Amino acid sequence: MIDYYQIVAQIMFVAFILLTIIGALLSVNAKILMHSVLGLAVCLLGVAGLYFYLGSMFLSLMQIMIYVGAVCIVLVFGIMVGFTPNESAQKNDIGRNTLLGIVASGIAGLGLVITIFGKTSWETSAATVGDFSIEWIGENLLLKYCLAFELISVILLIAIVGAIILAKGGREEGL
Amino acid sequence: MIIISNNLNIYLILAAFLFAIGLYGMIRHKTLIGMLVSTELILNGAGLNFMAFNKFTAPDPAVGQIITLFIMGIAAAEAAIVVSFILAVYRKYKTSDPESLKELIG
Known part of the structure; x- marks a missing residue:
């Protein structure tokens, strides 16, 4: 079948x-x-x-x-x-940084692949709690990771205000 | 029947590929927006790594998903900030070449 x-x-x-x-x-x-x-x-x-x-x-x-x-x-x-x-x-313009980029990314990627295959054996943990549902994510977000959740909302607020201020600066000179 | 989507190494290699190609793009691109695009590639490699370990090795499957959600939020904030930076720099220096932005003005 x-x-x-x-x-x-x-x-x-x-x-x-x-x-x-x-x-x-x-x-x-x-x-x-x-x-x-x-x-x-x-x-x-x-x-x-x-x-x-x-x-x-x-x-x-x-x-x-x-x-x-x-x-x-x-x-x-x-x-x-x-x-x-x-x-x-x-x-x-190709050629100025391409060689440097290929070498650097090649070394980094090769190191990662060697580490993945050679050095480590990933073990599956025995004890499992929860599941992949949205309810479990929400419960964790509001109980266990509450501080990080609040902090990221503050970060987003600061990013919005900062982006507005940065993009607004200098507009008066142009007008 | 071989089920290849249940193999951790495939996801890890793809994440390493995303990281390496993001690094390559960040070195090679000559515009600030291009470097920002490469940064998004690197962040996606990190998120894919977290999700793969979350599926295959983590005891609690909510942790990796929450971290990946945080990565997405940070990336969105970072993109907004960097784009407004680039607009401010472009307005002041009239250029988008990162090599010509050499002086710091307080």
């Missing part, structure tokens, strides 16, 4: 991995800045699909709403407001 649902699920899993890799490559290799943000959005969608396979539909939806819906829009907004079309379409 072949489980067709499982086959489709595995094919979708490979597709999400390919989406992530292609998006990341497009994001760092794009000639135009807007294409870079587009590649980032594709990569984030792939990661959202992987979150689904990791058991959390809530995080998958949050990834799409926060990253693809908010962060990418902010980046596109920054490109469209802050740069003239010539500059946002300017070619990144």
Whole structure:
């Protein structure tokens, strides 16, 4: 008995991995800045699909709403407001930092992969509490991690106020 | 039938790939927005790592999800701050090249 649902699920899993890799490559290799943000959005969608396979539909939806819906829009907004079309379409000159980037990222990535395969054996812990449901996340957020939850709301408030003040400064000179 | 989506190493390698390519992009990009995009890639690698360990090794499955939620919140705040920084820098220096931003003015 072949489980067709499982086959489709595995094919979708490979597709999400390919989406992530292609998006990341497009994001760092794009000639135009807007294409870079587009590649980032594709990569984030792939990661959202992987979150689904990791058991959390809530995080998958949050990834799409926060990253693809908010962060990418902010980046596109920054490109469209802050740069003239010539500059946002300017070619990144290849060759100046590419070798340094390849060496640095190659060393870092190789070290990580060696660590993953060679040094460590990940043990599954025996005692498990809770489940992957949203109720359990909410309960933990409001009881066990209450301080961090409040702190991140303060951080978001400070970030909003700071962004408004920073972007507002200098406007009077221009007018 | 091989179920590859239940393998921890695949997620870890993908997260390492995201980190490495984010580092590459941060070194290679010549605009501030491009460097910010690479930062988001690195943060996503970290989030994917947390979620993978949360699924396969953590005793409490809520912890990794909450940390990933916090990473998303910090990334959103950081993107807003950095974009407003870039707008302020662009308004003052009329350039987006990070190599030409050499002087500090108090």
